[in-house]
Amino acid sequence: MGTSIEKISESSSPDCPELTTLLLGCNERLTTISGDFFRSMLRLLVLDLSFCRYLNGLPEQISRLSSL
Known part of the structure; x- marks a missing residue:
């Protein structure tokens, strides 16, 4: 949260099959x-x-994330 990220590209795709929470807020x-x-x-x-x-x-x- 609160970083200076401008773009999240396919090359930055993490392998996180157990991830349940992702906080990207405050990235203006x-x-x-x-x-x-x-x-x-x-x-x-x-x-x-x-x-x-x-x-x-x-x-x-993102529609593939049926639990979201």
């Missing part, structure tokens, strides 16, 4: 998140994107 410079970023986060329950006011939208692949 964040504009883009690649769909592949969420590829291995099938157990994700909580995704905090609060105060990411320049985020241009969410990738279609």
